[in-house]
Amino acid sequence: MSLAQLADAGGLSKGHLSSVEHGLAAITVETLERIALALEALPMDLVTFPEEDDRGRIADLVRRLPKKDLLKLRREMQARAPVEAQAPTRRRTSARA
Numbered sequence: 001m002s003l004a005q006l007a008d009a010g011g012l013s014k015g016h017l018s019s020v021e022h023g024l025a026a027i028t029v030e031t032l033e034r035i036a037l038a039l040e041a042l043p044m045d046l047v048t049f050p051e052e053d054d055r056g057r058i059a060d061l062v063r064r065l066p067k068k069d070l071l072k073l074r075r076e077m078q079a080r081a082p083v084e085a086q087a088p089t090r091r092r093t094s095a096r097a
Helices: 003-010 014-021 029-038 043-047 054-064 067-080
Strands: none
Touching: 003 014, 003 029, 014 029, 029 043
């Protein structure tokens, strides 16, 4: 996908994406979400790096799971997590919801 195609798909300007790519502009959460939507990915997919640490590797493995296995994995992880880490999850009201 070219920069122009990504800009069009994400409703962003090509100039802004070029500035972000070259480190001349800071990326916002909104821009990150638009890029992820255009790529049919999650914003998390754009900011986790499996080669850097265990959490990144775990996120990469979770990305590859079929959707049907995600609920089972979440339940297994919740059972292992300390009680204070088991806060209820919030539903987002973005374009991806």
